[in-house]
Amino acid sequence: MLANLTLGVMWIGLTCYALFGGADFGAGLWDLLAGRSGPGAPRRALIEHTIGPVWEANHVWLIFVVVLLWAGFSPVFAAVMSTLYIPLTLTALGIIARGAAFAFRKASTELWQKRLFGACFALSSVLTPFFLGTVAGGVASGRVPPGLAAGDLITSWLNPTSLLGGVLAVLTCAHLAAVYLCAETERLGQPELGAWFRSRALISGLAAGAVALAGIAILHADAPRLFHGLTHRALPLVVLSACAGLAALALLRRGPGLARPLAALAVAAILWAWGVAQYPAMLVPGVTVGDAASTHPVLIACLVSLAVGSLILVPSLWWLYSVFQREPEPAAAPGEPGR
Amino acid sequence: MFAVPLAHAATEGDLSGARAQMGFSLAWHIVVACLGVGLPLLTLIAEWLGWRTGDPALRILARRWARGMGVLFAVGAVSGTILSFELGLLWPGLMGRYGQVIGLPFALEGIAFFIEAIFLGVYLYAWDRLPPGKHLLTGVPIVIAGVASAFFVVCANAWMNQPRGFELSRDGRVVSVDPWAAMFNPAAPPQTTHMILAALMVAAFLTASVYAVALLRGRRDRYHRAGFFIPFTVGAVVTPFQLVVGDWAARFVAHYQPAKLAAMEGVYRTGDHVPLTVLGISNGHSGLKYGLEIPSGLSLLIGYSPDTVVRGLSEVPRSRWPAVTGVHLAFDLMVGAGLFLLLMGGWLALAWWLRRRTGADGVLSVPGTRAFLTLAVLTGPAAVVALECGWVVTELGRQPWVVQGVMTVRDAVNPAPGLLNGLWLVLVVYFGMTVATVYVLRRLARDQPVPIAPQESDVPRYPVT
Numbered sequence: 136m137l138a139n140l141t142l143g144v145m146w147i148g149l150t151c152y153a154l155f156g157g158a159d160f161g162a163g164l165w166d167l168l169a170g171r172s173g174p175g176a177p178r179r180a181l182i183e184h185t186i187g188p189v190w191e192a193n194h195v196w197l198i199f200v201v202v203l204l205w206a207g208f209s210p211v212f213a214a215v216m217s218t219l220y221i222p223l224t225l226t227a228l229g230i231i232a233r234g235a236a237f238a239f240r241k242a243s244t245e246l247w248q249k250r251l252f253g254a255c256f257a258l259s260s261v262l263t264p265f266f267l268g269t270v271a272g273g274v275a276s277g278r279v280p281p282g283l284a285a286g287d288l289i290t291s292w293l294n295p296t297s298l299l300g301g302v303l304a305v306l307t308c309a310h311l312a313a314v315y316l317c318a319e320t321e322r323l324g325q326p327e328l329g330a331w332f333r334s335r336a337l338i339s340g341l342a343a344g345a346v347a348l349a350g351i352a353i354l355h356a357d358a359p360r361l362f363h364g365l366t367h368r369a370l371p372l373v374v375l376s377a378c379a380g381l382a383a384l385a386l387l388r389r390g391p392g393l394a395r396p397l398a399a400l401a402v403a404a405i406l407w408a409w410g411v412a413q414y415p416a417m418l419v420p421g422v423t424v425g426d427a428a429s430t431h432p433v434l435i436a437c438l439v440s441l442a443v444g445s446l447i448l449v450p451s452l453w454w455l456y457s458v459f460q461r462e463p464e465p466a467a468a469p470g471e472p473g474r
Numbered sequence: 475m476f477a478v479p480l481a482h483a484a485t486e487g488d489l490s491g492a493r494a495q496m497g498f499s500l501a502w503h504i505v506v507a508c509l510g511v512g513l514p515l516l517t518l519i520a521e522w523l524g525w526r527t528g529d530p531a532l533r534i535l536a537r538r539w540a541r542g543m544g545v546l547f548a549v550g551a552v553s554g555t556i557l558s559f560e561l562g563l564l565w566p567g568l569m570g571r572y573g574q575v576i577g578l579p580f581a582l583e584g585i586a587f588f589i590e591a592i593f594l595g596v597y598l599y600a601w602d603r604l605p606p607g608k609h610l611l612t613g614v615p616i617v618i619a620g621v622a623s624a625f626f627v628v629c630a631n632a633w634m635n636q637p638r639g640f641e642l643s644r645d646g647r648v649v650s651v652d653p654w655a656a657m658f659n660p661a662a663p664p665q666t667t668h669m670i671l672a673a674l675m676v677a678a679f680l681t682a683s684v685y686a687v688a689l690l691r692g693r694r695d696r697y698h699r700a701g702f703f704i705p706f707t708v709g710a711v712v713t714p715f716q717l718v719v720g721d722w723a724a725r726f727v728a729h730y731q732p733a734k735l736a737a738m739e740g741v742y743r744t745g746d747h748v749p750l751t752v753l754g755i756s757n758g759h760s761g762l763k764y765g766l767e768i769p770s771g772l773s774l775l776i777g778y779s780p781d782t783v784v785r786g787l788s789e790v791p792r793s794r795w796p797a798v799t800g801v802h803l804a805f806d807l808m809v810g811a812g813l814f815l816l817l818m819g820g821w822l823a824l825a826w827w828l829r830r831r832t833g834a835d836g837v838l839s840v841p842g843t844r845a846f847l848t849l850a851v852l853t854g855p856a857a858v859v860a861l862e863c864g865w866v867v868t869e870l871g872r873q874p875w876v877v878q879g880v881m882t883v884r885d886a887v888n889p890a891p892g893l894l895n896g897l898w899l900v901l902v903v904y905f906g907m908t909v910a911t912v913y914v915l916r917r918l919a920r921d922q923p924v925p926i927a928p929q930e931s932d933v934p935r936y937p938v939t
Contacts, residue, residue, distance in 0.1 A: 188599035191591040206577020213570025216562030238548035284890035429574035444585035
């Protein structure tokens with residue numbers, strides 16, 4: 136019971152990371168494809184303006200997931216990290232390059248610097264979700280056995296399911312970002328920018344859908360257990376994801392504000408479909424949630440501290456997002472020292 | 475809960491690579507993390523003073539430090555994330571078995587870090603959206619959460635020195651875990667206090683150093699004097715407390731980790747009237763050579779009496795000895811740097827007191843002699859040296875254990891081959907990040923500030939050279 140609760144909380148964290156952190160990565164992809172410095176400038180400015188204040192808070196969801204996995208399910212953490220250490224090391228370096236380069240670009244003024252840091256930021260924004268996707272694929276297709284580095288160091292992440300996971304992760308992030316940014320342009324009243332991001336949202340959404348369809352065949356051949364789970368127990372969630380995704384695409388033009396939660400729902404539903412399909416196995420096929428869970432005092436301590444912490448966190452987070460969703464307050468008369 | 479069987483490194487090179495990678499990324503992160511804890515406090519002091527007095531010099535200072543804080547926080551956030559990855563990537567033996575024991579402080583640290591990130595986002599980006607007083611208040615949670623996350627992380631490190639709160643079953647499983655007992659282990663109070671004060675000192679003296687250079691180059695305007703005086707005063711106030719806390723920490727180690735203290739002081743044979751040896755290198759088996767001996771000094775320091783018995787390395791099997799020369803020299807270097815900082819703080823206090831008595835201009839007139847300023851430039855590097863050396867003493871002094879008396883580093887490593895390649899990659903990426911960080915910070919210090927907030931329209935007109 137406690138183990139399931141911990142897993143559920145961890146999965147909520149993972150969902151938040153995919154929805155918020157994922158959109159930040161996707162924004163990096165659009166930054167890469169925003170075009171030459173002239174016409175690309177307003178697009179890049181919008182991206183910077185939108186993710187600047189929130190990306191660090193969004194990034195913390197990843198730490199949340201990692202810490203909860205190691206505190207709640209230490210042997211699974213050890214198995215995943217040791218077997219998949221190559222893609223995870225690359226993920227870690229991608230996280231460094233993305234975050235640091237974004238902050239550096241914001242602080243630099245000359246074009247060549249902005250280009251250099253921008254390229255670094257954008258490139259790592261694509262590679263990081265790709266490698267995280269391959270990790271998810273490796274775990275979901277049962278290629279991580281318990282023990283230390285007990286799985287194959289290469290094929291555990293270079294395999295059909297992992298590649299599917301990687302590509303899907305990149306496309307999903309791109310789609311989420313384009314939809315969010317499209318809604319943002321609506322709020323700011325910038326129709327030309329909105330059209331640019333709308334077409335990108337459409338393309339990336341259709342591409343993600345196509346890859347997901349092709350994925351059915353891949354999973355059938357490469358990860359039969361996962362396939363079975365997705366087509367039986369988790370089927371309602373898969374259908375929900377498809378419907379929400381299509382509805383988001385249909386609403387892009389008329390109501391981008393509504394498309395945003397629908398696109399998020401599509402992504403969240405597919406993550407939970409994976410979880411439901413695999414449950415109760417954590418390391419397919421042998422290790423279940425119950426096998427891997429820490430002792431009760433640890434789970435209770437972590438859950439209670441998170442519950443208490445969220446009493447501060449949730450209102451603060453809400454405030455963070457809302458401060459930047461409203462227009463600046465009228466300030467004191469110019470020239471008067473701030474008092 | 476199943477037991478994680480332990481394994482050994484694929485090659486000795488991979489083990490060394492894993493140790494070097496962990497050590498390097500920690501040594502890098504620790505400096506940035508200290509700035510992340512200390513710089514918000516300095517920035518808030520400057521902003522508060524600037525708000526109170528309306529002095530544009532102070533307000534522009536606050537703005538610049540805030541921008542530097544933004545860059546350093548981003549770099550600190552990502553370099554810290556890597557560490558939590560590396561714990562699993564490089565030391566899955568440790569995490570697979572004891573991850574649950576030290577999970578709680580990390581979960582709490584995650585919450586603190588979350589709060590820090592949220593309020594930093596508001597503080598940095600809402601400068602023009604909030605009235606000044608309210609804006610100042612959004613900075614307070616950053617300081618509190620920064621100190622709190624340092625506390626939680628160091629609690630976990632303290633656990634590695636004094637593992638508590640669990641039992642091992644015969645088949646190597648961890649049973650009856652008490653996460654609170656693990657977190658509040660006996661080493662936590664001295665270690666966390668020592669670290670938090672160190673963070674404040676590093677941030678304060680490093681910032682002061684930068685402005686000391688400017689003052690030396692003849693830029694003696696109010697802006698540069700304030701940029702020097704505010705952080706240097708904070709550092710000077712904290713340093714004496716650090717001396718007391720450091721003494722407490724050393725006495726703690728003498729009692730709880732005698733092998734570490736023996737290595738710190740180069741004591742091989744247990745006995746009383748043990749001398750204090752300053753500097754010197756180990757002869758490998760019985761003592762230090764080339765050192766300066768103060769008779770009965772160590773016995774006096776630890777127990778206030780020359781009859782105090784100090785336990786030596788000979789009580790520990792030879793295979794369990796830490797690297798004595800490295801630990802001893804790092805310890806002496808840390809103490810030396812700390813004493814230098816104490817003297818510099820004392821000099822400032824004395825000069826301030828003398829000026830006040832003779833009624834010269836206000837508190838912002840720092841001792842202007844070249845000798846003082848030249849030495850003041852060195853306080854930043856000295857604080858960093860003390861920080862890194864203190865960390866070396868803690869970590870190297872615990873070797874060969876990763877968890878004192880419970881698990882060796884050798885048993886904790888990832889058995890996957892090729893770990894050494896990860897080290898090279900990490901070195902390349904960190905090299906780029908170091909160059910870029912220094913470059914961007916220098917740029918930020920030179921650029922004319924952009925007027926973000928309407929209430930600060932006088933700020934960009936303030937002449938800064």
